[in-house]
Amino acid sequence: MTGVQRTVTRTVVVLLAMFVFAFALVPLYDVFCRITGINGKVENTAQAMVRDSIDESRVITVQFVTRAGAGLPWKLEVLNRQVRVHPGAATEVHFAFTNHGSTAGWGRAVPSVSPSEASLYMRKITCFCFQEQRLAAGERLEAPLVFQLTRDLPDDIKTVTLVYTLYPVDDKPLATKATSVVPGGET
Amino acid sequence: MRNLAGVVAAIGGSVWLTRSALADGWNMPLGVTDVSRDIHGLHMTIFWICVVIGIVVFGVMFYSLFRYRRSKGAKSAHFHENTTVEVVWTAIPLLILVGMALPATATLKEMYDAEDADLDVMVTGQQWRWHYEYLGEDVSFISNMSTPRDQIDGAAAKGENYLLEVDQPLVLPVDRKVRFLLTSDDVVHSWWVPDLAVKQDAIPGFVNENWVRIEEPGTYRGQCTELCGRNHGFMPVVVEAVPPEEFDTWLAERKQAAAREASGVDREWGMDELMTRGQKVYESVCASCHQVDGSGNPPVFPALANNPALMEERDRHIATVINGVSGAPMPAFSSTLSPVEIAAVVTYERNAWGNETGDIVQPSEIQSQLE
Amino acid sequence: MAPKLPPQQPLQTPAEQGNDGAATAGHVNEGYHHGPSGLMRWLLTTNHKEIGTLYLIFSLSMFFIGGIFALVVRAELFQPGLQLVQPEFFNQMTTMHGLIMVFGAVMPGFVGLANWMIPLQVGAPDMALPRLNNFSFWLLPVAFTLLLSTLLMPGGGPNFGWTFYAPLSTTYAPPSTTFFILSLHIAGISSILGAINIIATILNMRAPGMRMMDMPLFVWTWLITAFLLIAVMPVLAGVITMMLMDINFGTSFFNAAGGGDPVMFQHIFWFFGHPEVYIMILPAFGIVSAIIPTFARKRLFGYASMVYATSSIAILSFLVWAHHMFAVGLPLVAELFFMYTTMLIAVPTGVKVFNWIATLFQGSISFETPMLFALAFVVLFTIGGFSGLMLAIAPADFQYHDTYFVVAHFHYVLVPGAVFAIMAAVYYWLPKWTGHYPNERLGRWHFWTSVIGVNLTFFPMHFSGLAGMPRRIPDYALQFADFNMASSIGALLFGTSQLLFVLMIIKCVRGGEKAPAKAWEGAEDLEWTVPSPAPLHTFDTPPQFHHREG
Structure with a gap:
């Protein structure tokens, strides 16, 4: 192999590796977020409860905000807008999904935590956000969230906000999916 | 020499202009919060460090250009490296940088302070308006640019607050800590009020937070700063800071109005x-x-x-x-x-x-x- | 790595191989005949000089097209209010201006210079892969015709800024976005192939006796740039492929509704984007490091530290990307990390500036046009560096971010930075390319109008930014009016003064004072040992390189 061929082969290998790396960044980014708490991403699978003793010296305010994304005639409400919890204690909060539409459909509540560092210490033992929800027309569904803030939550975090945005799930058959001409239009 | 004189004049001129025009909309505003003043101080410190470095570096450069002109018979020397000098001019910038990093780190920590807030406001960006919700108070409204189209098209004279005026400003109390939770309904927006030194991206599906403790009542204006489509330039932010008692009255009125609005359904x-x-x-x-x-x-x-x-x-x-x-x-x-x-x-x-x-x-x- | 030369020249075209035996002693052989003539000659050429010329002409055309877009933007911003264009079109203009200047003008300009000068500077007969070289050039006109044609498509061209943040560039993008992605893919492939060729040439085809640490700095900076290209262009390809899939195949890489994350787009984009910024400036460092010693008639100060500084800048460029994202809501630790790494870049960059000034110190300096541009580069790039340092300070960046202060900063490092360096290179090497000196009088007029134009355009942007004007807005509040008017007048001056540049080039190609092989008294590198104009084929017999002692 001449020097040129060797150089070209090596650069092409690096090239391909970098292309694969770009796609590997997607899962790596998730891992990275979970390690550092960037962007307030939370685990989307159930976690085991940590058997901490309860730290009664601290009280953390946990707020819940629910929002409607576009395109789904549903409402997501939280029944306790704000709770005060001790680190280490498990707490249950109730949410209610209501389908105001005239057909059944699928929706997903996408969570986000602020401050983002808090996502590292937020353990969700049960959450409706782990899976997509199916609601029949007019159906109302109450769903619990059981969570725990671990005791190693940094001292300077005193308020944690959890925001759930409700989005339609497009790849499931969704009879009321808004399409075409009126009035929102398409892009 | 022309370029020497020109550059000295340009640098001198701009230094003078920046200095003399601090209050005249040529510089970062001092703002009305602790954080905004700290940021302004940091900005000015680093600016002046850069000016001093610039004077030294360009001074040596223009001295050399002037002194060692071939047209004046300069003969070139033969040196082309000097380890001591090279180590020194690597080490000195490092020390200067450490000097800059220390106050910057302190300010940044202050900005990330997570003390409990007295009021939480959810700020939602939408193409192309802001929606504000006073969390837990049942008060929420949309804030749209109120500059008439005529002014933009040039059919009418432009008002004093052209493009920086809204139908309903965000009313906030002074001397209370207000926490903002920011998100978006569509694309990425960014909520910025220079006088409050708050600029935070509003990202669809995610929530960000920031906070402010305003010290002086007044009207503070800003804009969306992340390209968000066609009307990105027409998405102003106006904050009206009022004394706490006045704020409480205002909020109570808004709550009543919201209740009236709700009863309108019946x-x-x-x-x-x-x-x-x-x-x-x-x-x-x-x-x-x-x-x-x-x-x-x-x-x-x-x-x-x-x-x-x-x-x-x-x-x-x-x-x-x-x-x-x-x-x-x-x-x-x-x-x-x-x-x-x-x-x-x-x-x-x-x-x-x-x-x-x-x-x-x-x-x-x-x-x-x-x- | 030990210097190597290919044992034979297996990569030459058959037409050229017929002449191998005719190579005479010395490195010049004027006895070649050409293959096809006319248009086909340019379409099929594998000669590094002809391809270099094609790249440079392409880059100049794109510079004018991108410049016209910039003038549309500046004309709209001349006064408050909407006068000439609507916001939709304004956004397309800012986006296209950025894309064309970055991918169409600056990068191909540097690749053109690399094609022309790297073989001449390392004593190689041609690039290592001449046919690939032809292919990588001809991809560019295809890519940019496609990109420009999106402006005529329904819904218009890309309107989401050259950084094309999702979801504005995916869910909310115009239908032409798929073509935009395709054109960027093609341009990216062109850059990658060019980079492979440059690396292969530099590593394998240096003249006997030329060690790595003997290479001219332009060659060194390009080698490092080429490695950066190899590392990050695939990442760009990856991120636009993800966009393509989000738009057309229903994936949700960047769509929160489907479990994706718009911020991840920004992380991946800037992982490409920050090294990309250095791709556009490192070759400029090499050019200035050739010109300043020539006209100071003194060897470059600190050659080795220049090489190390360039390498450190390249390595650091992978660790600073999130300084573009200080306001997206990073945790404190991330803000601190990226602030510190970004500040660190000031150290190697400072070393470079100090070295250039030390080269001037006790030199014997003359001020021909290439030197004027190189000196303006040092001053104005340093000003861009200062504003860069200010932007690195994360707390202050919350006030600077996405304002005209940022616009001022990156235009200072790109226009009187990268673009002035390319112009300096053109003035410097035109005698070698054409055999004629550029017209000094025209050159000076071009230089002074450009310097005044550039500063009048971009200096006021510092003030409008600090005073609170966001970037990418088609209309602005009244307090920014004076700054914008000044910027627009400056832009018009800078734009029109580039016609002088074209005039100078045409005059220089047609005639002018004859240049000898060593066109500049203080010039030292190998390219000055071949005649001016450089014959089509040079260094068929490799020159023996004698490195300078002491």
Whole structure:
């Protein structure tokens, strides 16, 4: 192999590796977020409860905000807008999904935590956000969230906000999916 | 020498101008919070460090250019390296950088302070307006640019606060810690008020937070700073900071108004009042995309005037306003407009611009779809 | 790595191989005949000089097209209010201006210079892969015709800024976005192939006796740039492929509704984007490091530290990307990390500036046009560096971010930075390319109008930014009016003064004072040992390189 061929082969290998790396960044980014708490991403699978003793010296305010994304005639409400919890204690909060539409459909509540560092210490033992929800027309569904803030939550975090945005799930058959001409239009 | 004199004059001139014009809108505003003043101080410190470095570096450079001109018979020396000098001019910048990093780190820590806030405001970006919600207070509203189109097109004289004025400013108390939670309904926006030194991206599906403790009452203006589409330049932020007691009164009034608005659902509304109210809502919320005359901006923003499909499907029309369209710039207005407003605007859209369907949509009908 | 030369020249075209035996002693052989003539000659050429010329002409055309877009933007911003264009079109203009200047003008300009000068500077007969070289050039006109054609498509061209943040560039993008992605893919492939060729040439085809640490700095900086290209262009390809999939195949990489994350787009984009910024400036460092010693008639100070500084800048460029994202809501630790790494870049960059000034110190300096541009580069790039340092300070960046202060900063490093360096290179090497000196009088007029134009355009942007003007807005509040008017007048001056540049080039190609092989008294590198104009084929017999002692 001449020097040129060797150089070209090596650069092409690096090239391909970098292309694969770009796609590997997607899962790596998730891992990275979970390690550092960037962007307030939370685990989307159930976690085991940590058997901490309860730290009664601290009280953390946990707020819940629910929002409607576009395109789904549903409402997501939280029944306790704000709770005060001790680190280490498990707490249950109730949410209610209501389908105001005239057909059944699928929706997903996408969570986000602020401050983002808090996502590292937020353990969700049960959450409706782990899976997509199916609601029949007019159906109302109450769903619990059981969570725990671990005791190693940094001292300077005193308020944690959890925001759930409700989005339609497009790849499931969704009879009321808004399409075409009126009035929102398409892009 | 021309370039020497020119550059010295340029540098000297700009230093003088920046210095003398600090208060005249040439520099970063000092702002009205602890953080904004710290940032301003940091900015000025680093600016002056750069000026000093610049004077030294360019001084040596222009001295050399002047002194060692070939036209004056300069002969070149032969040195081309000197380890001591090279180590020194690597080490000195490092030390200067450490000197800059220390105050910067302190300010940054201050900005990330997470003490409990007295008031939480949820700020939601939408193409192309802001929605504010006072969390736990049942008060929320949309804030739209109020500069008339005539001024933008040059048909009318531009007002003092051209492009930086809104129909409903965000009212905040002074001397209380206000926490902002920011998110977006569509694309990435960024909420910025220079005097408060708060700039934070609003990202769809995610929530960010920032906070402010304003020290002086006043009106503070800013803009969206992340390109968010066509009307990115027409998405101002106006904050009105008022004394705490005044704020409490204002909030109580807003709560009453919200209650009145909610009770409006219970009664039967007439065509005229719905049309009047609907036109107001339409022009503040819908017209930026669908145009004042309902002509829209196809293909992205469909026309609402003379749109037979829309006129035939009354229920779908209502549902789209309430729920929005996934993947399109049509947000779900159920979270930002009251049932009365939705009823009024749909009634307006179905009866304005020659859309004479005669349909009346009652607030109670909207309410029933939301519960 | 030990210097190597290919044992034979297996990569030459058959037409050229017929002449191998005719190579005479010395490195010049004027006896070649050409293959096809006319248009086909340019379409099929594998000669590094002809391809270099094609790249440079392409780059100049794109510079004018991108410049016209910039003038549309500046004309709209001349006064408050909307006068000439609507916001939709304004956004397309800012976006296209950025894309064309970055991918169409600056990068191909540097690649053109590399094609022309790297073989001449390392004593190689041609690039290592001449046919690939032809292919990588001809991809560019295809890519940019496609990109420009999106402006005529329904819904218009890309309107989401050259950084194309999702979801504005995916869910909310115009239908032409798929073509935009395709054109960027093609341009990216062109850059990658060019980079492979440059690396292969530099590593394998240096003249006997030339060690790595003997290479001219332009060659060194390009080698490092080429490695950066190999490392990050695939990442760009990856991120636009993800966009393509989000738009057309229903994936949700960047769509929160489907479980994706718009912020991840920004992380991946800037992982490409920050090294990309250095791709556009490192070759400029090499050019200035050739010109300043020539006209100071003194050897470059600190050659080795220049090489190390360039390498450190390249390595650091992978660790600073999130300084573009200080306001997206990073946790404190991330803000601190990226602030510190970004500040660190000031150290190697400072070393470079100090070295250039030390080269001037006790030199014997004359001020021909290439030197004027190189000196303006040092001053104005340093000013861009200062504003860069200010932007690195994360707390202050919350006020600077996405304002005209940022616009001022990156235009200072790109226009009187990268673009002035390319112009300096053109003035410097035109005698070698054409055999004629550029017209000094025209050159000076071009230089002074450009310097005044550039500063009048971009200096006021510092003030409008600090005073609170966001970038990418088609209309602005009244307090920014004076700054914008000044910027627009400056832009018009800078734009029109580039016609002088074209005039100078045309005059220089047609005639002018004859240049000898060593066109500049203080010039030292190998390219000055071949005649001016450089014959089509040079260094068929490799020159023996004698490195300088002491």
